[in-house]
Amino acid sequence: MKDPKLIQSFEELNSMLMHVAKESPTYQKIAVYIEKNYLRIIFMTANELADQLGISQGSVSRFFIALGYRGYNDFLRTLQNIVSEKLTAPQRLQYSKQHKKQDNPLRDILDIELANMDELINIMQGKAYENLINMIISDKQLILLSARMSATILPYVGYILNKMRSNVFQLIPNSPMWDTLELCNPEDVNIVTVMFPRYPKILVQKCSSLKEKGFHIAGVTDNHFSPAMNFCESTVFVPATTSSIFDIYSTPIAFFNLLLRDAAKQMPELDQRMEQIEQIERENEVYFK
Template identity: 25%
Template sequence: MENPISNLINKISDLTEAQRKVADYILKKPMDVAFLTVDQLAGIVGTSTTTIMRLTYSLGYSGYTEFQKGLQEHFRSQTAPQSRLEANLKGLDSDDLWTSYVEHQINNIQSTVEMISTSTLNETIEMIVSAERIYCTSVRSGMPVAQYLTHGFNRLLGNCELILADLSDWIDKVVSFTSSDLIIVTTFPRYAKRIIELVYRAKENGAKVIAITDNYSSPIVKYSDLVIPSNSDSIAFHNSAVPAMFVADYLISAVAIRNPGKTKERLDKINSILTDMKYHHQ
């Protein structure tokens, strides 16, 4: 669904006089409308709930609730951090912040689980274990996910490397990418142009791309062989990496469990070295 504000502006000439009155208020105070009930909005504007419902239908939404969710998502993912914080504070119960946070993250994880099919996860794992080399990359809020994946896969498989997209050094690596290589990229709003450039160049050389991102309208999707959607909403101003870390932890666990022999052999060797290092330092 497109930006609800742009959608409303584009369709305003087709609205009835009563609907335009509602539209005018939405355009003047969209952040307020994002958290008003349909009854509250009708009372403020001085119209009926039926008029508001018909307005949202004409914009292509199933109803006011869907339109309102579109507004909320727009403010959380497309606006400046301070505006996103303001939008979130309007719907937040600050009396019990910890409970609100926990409930929010549980809902985030649940919605992420519902968006990812078993076949997508199976295909992801197959791409990981069959890759000759694996590169994980991200910037800002997605970087902890890339670092966690790199550590986990390198410990299990020994062929994973972290690429810092903020540094131009990745150019020296990307020129030698082949179809046997895999890039796992994590990206959330505001999407970094340098991530897109890295992936675009990798695809030019035939590398496979798995994207962990917040939705299918993310600009990284067009360059990806496989997309793992991950809700990045937070109760504050930032993108939350918690659901993506949940996915990352599953992928590491699944790779280990599906390759028990190879995993045990490698971990035994690593453990032997770590134990020996501890012995010599005593």
């Protein structure tokens, strides 16, 4: 592993985090938090980080020693050098204020969600994002694959996609096509899997099986430590807020809405299709007047 003192980019640091995260669930928890909150981390003490994650300060210290640093403060010096150009003055003010205990827990959750939404600007670009668009506008059959709570996103995405194009299917465990998908020709099908914590084992196993049979899978998941990394040809990382009783999917929903907007711009016959759908809905008096 590279000398941590020589690291000059977050990509290099992230590679180290992924390596050490494999050693224990606690280390993975720390690594995921750093990956999602690396700008915020530089304003936190080791005690604050431990409290935030519900772990001991000793675990925090051992993690950074495993990374190759003398301790947490030694790590911060490297991190500060990496992010100094990215950190704006408003961000410095925002993150430094977060040391103070908020009186309203709802405010904490909303602040996190707003920060997640801000990340979409950077998320919605690059080759993995372009690959998702290409799958959507392709003539191939499009499969939306998920399970358990992650699958609650599919009806929203599937509803819009069926307005935009044909041959879109939502697959969850126990649906008829779930057990027969492997019988399709991999070259005739594009698969998009939606996988957020807690990662459903049945979904991981299904995607692994599909990969072995040569299917093309793109993933939408939350971080580089997701099991989706093991079988997706391309992966887009979208944060989901976990600071509530159940995870909050407003950022993933916003992501898909904007993704489908970008895809629609590349579908020249979409206007005609939408007008035909509108005509059918008027004839059937779909909407209340």
